[in-house]
Amino acid sequence: MNAIYDEAKKRYAEYGIDTEEVLKKLNEAVISVHCWQGDDVCGFDSDTGISGGIQTTGNYPGKARTPEELMQDLDKALSFCGGRHKLNLHASYAIFEKGEFADRNAIEPKHFRKWVDYAKARGMGIDFNPTLFGHPKAASFTLSSPDEEIRRFWVDHVKACVRISQYFAEETGEPCVMNIWIPDGYKDIPADRIGPRARFKKSLDEIISMPYDKEKVYITLESKVFGIGLEAYTVGSAEFTLGYAQQNGLVPLMDNGHYHPTEVVSDKISSLLLLNRKLALHVTRPMRWDSDHVVRLDDETKEIAKEIVASGRMDDIAMALDFFDASINRIAAWVVGITSFRKALLAAMLTPHAALRTLQDEGKYTRLMVMQEQLKMLPAGAVWEEFCRRNGVPADEKWMDEVEKYEREVLSARA
Ligand code: RNT
Numbered sequence: 001m002n003a004i005y006d007e008a009k010k011r012y013a014e015y016g017i018d019t020e021e022v023l024k025k026l027n028e029a030v031i032s033v034h035c036w037q038g039d040d041v042c043g044f045d046s047d048t049g050i051s052g053g054i055q056t057t058g059n060y061p062g063k064a065r066t067p068e069e070l071m072q073d074l075d076k077a078l079s080f081c082g083g084r085h086k087l088n089l090h091a092s093y094a095i096f097e098k099g100e101f102a103d104r105n106a107i108e109p110k111h112f113r114k115w116v117d118y119a120k121a122r123g124m125g126i127d128f129n130p131t132l133f134g135h136p137k138a139a140s141f142t143l144s145s146p147d148e149e150i151r152r153f154w155v156d157h158v159k160a161c162v163r164i165s166q167y168f169a170e171e172t173g174e175p176c177v178m179n180i181w182i183p184d185g186y187k188d189i190p191a192d193r194i195g196p197r198a199r200f201k202k203s204l205d206e207i208i209s210m211p212y213d214k215e216k217v218y219i220t221l222e223s224k225v226f227g228i229g230l231e232a233y234t235v236g237s238a239e240f241t242l243g244y245a246q247q248n249g250l251v252p253l254m255d256n257g258h259y260h261p262t263e264v265v266s267d268k269i270s271s272l273l274l275l276n277r278k279l280a281l282h283v284t285r286p287m288r289w290d291s292d293h294v295v296r297l298d299d300e301t302k303e304i305a306k307e308i309v310a311s312g313r314m315d316d317i318a319m320a321l322d323f324f325d326a327s328i329n330r331i332a333a334w335v336v337g338i339t340s341f342r343k344a345l346l347a348a349m350l351t352p353h354a355a356l357r358t359l360q361d362e363g364k365y366t367r368l369m370v371m372q373e374q375l376k377m378l379p380a381g382a383v384w385e386e387f388c389r390r391n392g393v394p395a396d397e398k399w400m401d402e403v404e405k406y407e408r409e410v411l412s413a414r415a
């Protein structure tokens, strides 16, 4: 067997942690993997590129240009990642037959059939996102547009997405998390703050009044404090989305790039869990702004994972990734982001939360600090290696050799 793992197992047992149990739980934790890291959020339904204050930077060669390439790249990335995943799609990734086209307000389940086949063949569920950016009609406002025709167009788009989400759930047998994020906002001080939010509310009211199966489709609402070009005001602020979600039985979604720089999502999770049945997350890495850097095993990622695991409510939390770096190999970006978040979950699962909680409740803060520091040096790496070994994926950096080979043989042939 694996002597290093066996030693680690004993060390953790001293702290009351059963690493076999942890390995099982870690394997079952579902991470929703965003398709949009593979092509810089471009999608297949237009040449508009992204807009709405989100931005990819870099021009690393080899980005996926077609659904086939994106699927092939995602397969490559996932072949290095152990544990369960879900596929997270955006509406702009609709796949049309030759000569066929449907605008965003007219997309149908059939335009995503190939994705369903892809997910089913890999035993994955699917999450979904209406795409309210990267489209001529999203040049300024969408669901909060003062132009009634534009507002209607986007309401119809989101309704179409709810139908597609339900189709995903029915086909895969797993509920679909459908996340609404709008880029609507102002660069400079608005004259009217309440008007756009009232229109957003009206649009959401119209959307959720459509019939859909609430056990199959979980609609989530993502807030954002500001975006590039939207510095002064966003319609979908934290207060708006939280309040609306709570009032209407939707699920709040927190993206950890969407708050003021000293605010942390790790501190918000517990409050939202107490006040909501479910919670959704976009795990990303903001650097000075909502830059969507690749997730790494840093302090805040670990703290987010700790809050998820320590809450005992992991099953109520939809964990999705949301980053896009176009300056490095996109497959490696996926692998690092996906595995970093799972490593963070592992670290959290290897923590004796109940014992630490007792120290806190008894006011033994010095001992608590000593324990927290001691736990950092326990052999989590050995448990990670065992997790990889059991999943038949590389535990060391060797996977990068294969990614480089794939870059030479496949990616470099792309114009
Ligand atoms: C944008 C939001 C949103 C997008 C994706 C592509 O700031 O984070 O979630 O990143 O929908």
Ligand code: ZN
Pocket: 222, 255, 282, 322
């Ligand atoms: Zn996000």
